[in-house]
Amino acid sequence: MPLLKVNRERLKRSMDQISTIGATPRGGMHRLALGDKDRQARDLLKRWCMDAGFPVRVDPIGNMFARRAGRHSDSPPVVIGSHLDSQCMAGRFDGPVGVIAALEVLRTLDDQRVVTQAPIDLVNWTNEEGARFSPPLLGSGVFTGAHDLDFALRQTDKEGLSVQQELVRIGYAGAGPVTLPVRKYIELHIEQGVVLEQAAIGIGVVTGFVGIRDTKVTVLGQSTHAGPLAMDSRRDALVGAAGMILAAREIGLAHGPDARVTIGKLAIPSDSHSVVPGCVEMVLDVRHPDAHRLNAVVFALQQRFRAMATDSGLAVHFEDSWYYPPVVFDSGLRSQIAEAAAGFGYSHMELPSRAGHDALNMARVAPTAMIFIPCRAGLSHNELEFAEDQDIAAGADVLLAAALAAAR
Amino acid sequence: MPLLKVNRERLKRSMDQISTIGATPRGGMHRLALGDKDRQARDLLKRWCMDAGFPVRVDPIGNMFARRAGRHSDSPPVVIGSHLDSQCMAGRFDGPVGVIAALEVLRTLDDQRVVTQAPIDLVNWTNEEGARFSPPLLGSGVFTGAHDLDFALRQTDKEGLSVQQELVRIGYAGAGPVTLPVRKYIELHIEQGVVLEQAAIGIGVVTGFVGIRDTKVTVLGQSTHAGPLAMDSRRDALVGAAGMILAAREIGLAHGPDARVTIGKLAIPSDSHSVVPGCVEMVLDVRHPDAHRLNAVVFALQQRFRAMATDSGLAVHFEDSWYYPPVVFDSGLRSQIAEAAAGFGYSHMELPSRAGHDALNMARVAPTAMIFIPCRAGLSHNELEFAEDQDIAAGADVLLAAALAAAR
Numbered sequence: 049m050p051l052l053k054v055n056r057e058r059l060k061r062s063m064d065q066i067s068t069i070g071a072t073p074r075g076g077m078h079r080l081a082l083g084d085k086d087r088q089a090r091d092l093l094k095r096w097c098m099d100a101g102f103p104v105r106v107d108p109i110g111n112m113f114a115r116r117a118g119r120h121s122d123s124p125p126v127v128i129g130s131h132l133d134s135q136c137m138a139g140r141f142d143g144p145v146g147v148i149a150a151l152e153v154l155r156t157l158d159d160q161r162v163v164t165q166a167p168i169d170l171v172n173w174t175n176e177e178g179a180r181f182s183p184p185l186l187g188s189g190v191f192t193g194a195h196d197l198d199f200a201l202r203q204t205d206k207e208g209l210s211v212q213q214e215l216v217r218i219g220y221a222g223a224g225p226v227t228l229p230v231r232k233y234i235e236l237h238i239e240q241g242v243v244l245e246q247a248a249i250g251i252g253v254v255t256g257f258v259g260i261r262d263t264k265v266t267v268l269g270q271s272t273h274a275g276p277l278a279m280d281s282r283r284d285a286l287v288g289a290a291g292m293i294l295a296a297r298e299i300g301l302a303h304g305p306d307a308r309v310t311i312g313k314l315a316i317p318s319d320s321h322s323v324v325p326g327c328v329e330m331v332l333d334v335r336h337p338d339a340h341r342l343n344a345v346v347f348a349l350q351q352r353f354r355a356m357a358t359d360s361g362l363a364v365h366f367e368d369s370w371y372y373p374p375v376v377f378d379s380g381l382r383s384q385i386a387e388a389a390a391g392f393g394y395s396h397m398e399l400p401s402r403a404g405h406d407a408l409n410m411a412r413v414a415p416t417a418m419i420f421i422p423c424r425a426g427l428s429h430n431e432l433e434f435a436e437d438q439d440i441a442a443g444a445d446v447l448l449a450a451a452l453a454a455a456r
Numbered sequence: 457m458p459l460l461k462v463n464r465e466r467l468k469r470s471m472d473q474i475s476t477i478g479a480t481p482r483g484g485m486h487r488l489a490l491g492d493k494d495r496q497a498r499d500l501l502k503r504w505c506m507d508a509g510f511p512v513r514v515d516p517i518g519n520m521f522a523r524r525a526g527r528h529s530d531s532p533p534v535v536i537g538s539h540l541d542s543q544c545m546a547g548r549f550d551g552p553v554g555v556i557a558a559l560e561v562l563r564t565l566d567d568q569r570v571v572t573q574a575p576i577d578l579v580n581w582t583n584e585e586g587a588r589f590s591p592p593l594l595g596s597g598v599f600t601g602a603h604d605l606d607f608a609l610r611q612t613d614k615e616g617l618s619v620q621q622e623l624v625r626i627g628y629a630g631a632g633p634v635t636l637p638v639r640k641y642i643e644l645h646i647e648q649g650v651v652l653e654q655a656a657i658g659i660g661v662v663t664g665f666v667g668i669r670d671t672k673v674t675v676l677g678q679s680t681h682a683g684p685l686a687m688d689s690r691r692d693a694l695v696g697a698a699g700m701i702l703a704a705r706e707i708g709l710a711h712g713p714d715a716r717v718t719i720g721k722l723a724i725p726s727d728s729h730s731v732v733p734g735c736v737e738m739v740l741d742v743r744h745p746d747a748h749r750l751n752a753v754v755f756a757l758q759q760r761f762r763a764m765a766t767d768s769g770l771a772v773h774f775e776d777s778w779y780y781p782p783v784v785f786d787s788g789l790r791s792q793i794a795e796a797a798a799g800f801g802y803s804h805m806e807l808p809s810r811a812g813h814d815a816l817n818m819a820r821v822a823p824t825a826m827i828f829i830p831c832r833a834g835l836s837h838n839e840l841e842f843a844e845d846q847d848i849a850a851g852a853d854v855l856l857a858a859a860l861a862a863a864r
Binding site for chain 1: 543544545546550585586587592647648649650651666668670678679680681682683684685686687688689692694695697698699701702705708709713715716717718719720721722724725726727728729730731732733734739741743777809810811812834835836837838
């Protein structure tokens with residue numbers, strides 16, 4: 049039997065249509081988890097699935113599952129999908145590519161009247177990004193037991209609205225079991241890096257996840273009025289934090305091409321033009337594929353920050369925020385993905401994921417793998433994020449083949 | 457006639473009592489303008505004034521005026537006072553010292569049955585700090601025509617609540633004229649610096665205001681995901697801003713002991729642990745007693761920031777936020793304050809104010825002066841802000857004598 053391919057026109061049409069919901073003027077996406085735009089995107093996905101005859105189940109944390117039945121209705125499903133929520137003013141491919149390609153896989157199997165042994169479930173995970181509710185990967189975290197349902201429902205956004213309130217408001221507070229057995233999990237996603245683009249390779253066979261360790265850093269000085277006190281008598285926490293931000297970059301670069309050190313959140317509680325900051329709060333995000341090297345980077349940063357604080361009469365405190373150790377994906381699924389790519393004649397290579405995805409949670413409960421496709425200049429979490437139609441279609445073809453192999 | 461002195465016990469009792477409203481665990485004050493605590497403090501002040509027979513008028517922006525009548529009811533009043541609102545988690549002396557001392561002045565004049573020619577008005581200005589509603593000095597700004605009433609009422613806090621809504625909610629949306637003629641304005645305040653403390657001087661005769669220029673600085677790089685893109689390919693706006701924060705301190709120090717450069721507000725719109733910041737917004741606050749030197753500091757900062765941005769592939773934009781040129785206080789009032797201090801045998805010296813006060817607005821419409829008293833270690837906008845009882849009492853004595861001289 050020749051390898052099945054997805055319907056490229058339908059795939060592109062669906063991508064274009066879902067991309068209008070929350071579209072920004074510069075071609076990006078602003079669709080925060082459980083907001084009105086997320087509701088509209090969920091409603092559209094639900095309608096598409098129902099129209100095609102794939103019943104949709106919503107679980108208590110709002111994860112959406114659309115099922116294409118298999119011969120054995122009792123068999124745990126092969127699950128494929130990703131997320132429809134976005135970061136603030138970000139891109140339209142990060143997440144939706146995996147969800148819409150999964151829908152296209154189900155539709156193509158119907159077109160071709162393919163019967164699988166196991167059911168195949170499309171999934172749309174709740175609050176993958178963590179841009180509105182912390183922590184990220186929330187829906188898959190509840191599904192895989194990383195978080196209690198109650199904990200997740202209690203989380204609030206900046207306005208004090210809880211996950212529970214918002215799920216009820218947008219009509220996605222589902223029922224039924226919080227988790228169910230999964231046969232295999234496969235997620236298609238843009239790379240969000242430049243490895244595939246620079247190698248001119250179309251399909252990334254993801255080997256696993258780099259480890260991620262986040263630390264809350266609090267720099268303490270002395271808050272005072274911006275006018276009277278002489279500048280050389282100040283103990284300015286923001287000046288201290290600025291030195292640490294520059295040191296963080298330097299230490300990250302010094303630990304080689306696999307290390308990433310980022311400060312993406314910084315708050316000054318006093319928040320006034322006329323107050324010398326006495327306190328600055330930052331989040332330090334460190335990533336490395338090797339757990340020991342990861343901890344060495346974190347240790348080096350904390351050592352340096354402590355020394356800098358002492359030198360300038362400041363104090364610094366660290367609080368572990370979260371830690372995802374490095375993950376290695378299922379070797380069988382990786383081989384199937386590589387073989388599928390080769391079968392289609394698509395160039396492919398192995399590479400790790402340096403970003404968190406719901407597959408990180410799923411790898412704890414089921415054989416898991418991911419397929420990456422290139423995105424332009426590695427830009428992501430940015431309105432200018434872009435993936436070519438043919439790369440999305442090739443990724444969907446490989447997802448189809450891998451899901452079929454897993455569900456047979 | 458011997459010089460009148462205030463009732464020190466009553467002054468201390470009133471200071472202690474008003475300090476309980478919005479008190480923080482470390483002995484500080486959190487009483488944001490037009491919040492519930494500000495309402496309670498206003499209610500207490502109003503009750504004290506009414507009980508003592510000083511009728512209270514509330515104007516359309518919520519400024520409170522309590523009048524002790526003079527012989528000539530048509531004469532413009534001598535106005536004395538300050539503000540009861542505070543910064544976030546700040547001190548309990550910045551503002552209330554001037555209001556409660558003014559109350560004590562009126563009470564002492566009643567005790568001694570002193571008759572003045574002009575009325576003396578105690579004033580409590582609305583939203584001096586600007587911690588909740590921008591701009592600061594809002595109430596005196598409306599009173600002196602620096603801001604339109606409509607503009608002031610439309611300003612909103614972070615939750616989107618307007619000045620107008622909050623004035624109505626707490627019962628301080630007054631009526632009547634927005635402004636009235638003022639004979640003289642005198643404000644007692646803590647120095648918020650270390651000049652008096654280091655010179656061991658009890659009374660500061662304030663010569664005027666340093667100029668203040670605030671600029672919004674926007675640093676633009678490229679927002680991207682914290683994981684995939686190599687660190688040396690990033691254009692991180694926060695790393696760029698960090699260099700500018702250090703340069704701002706260096707340039708401030710290089711411009712001599714009279715220059716102040718502060719960054720007290722910084723926001724990252726993307727605000728996510730996993731997003732390399734593509735944009736950082738800061739407020740640059742520059743102060744200098746000489747207008748030409750002030751502009752030279754601002755120019756040097758902008759030149760340096762532009763060069764730094766260019767060097768690191770970033771962009772930087774500047775937007776003038778506000779400018780208060782330097783102000784020189786009324787020489788007659790300054791002499792009266794110095795003579796009063798000498799009459800009491802209190803040590804005194806001249807010094808400029810490096811912080812903004814409502815007197816800055818009042819100097820545009822009436823002969824104006826300020827009296828400073830020492831505060832410990834120059835700490836202000838800080839919970840540990842502290843002024844000694846005897847310094848507050850000495851300041852109140854001088855305020856009493858200066859007001860009496862002005863109102864005779």
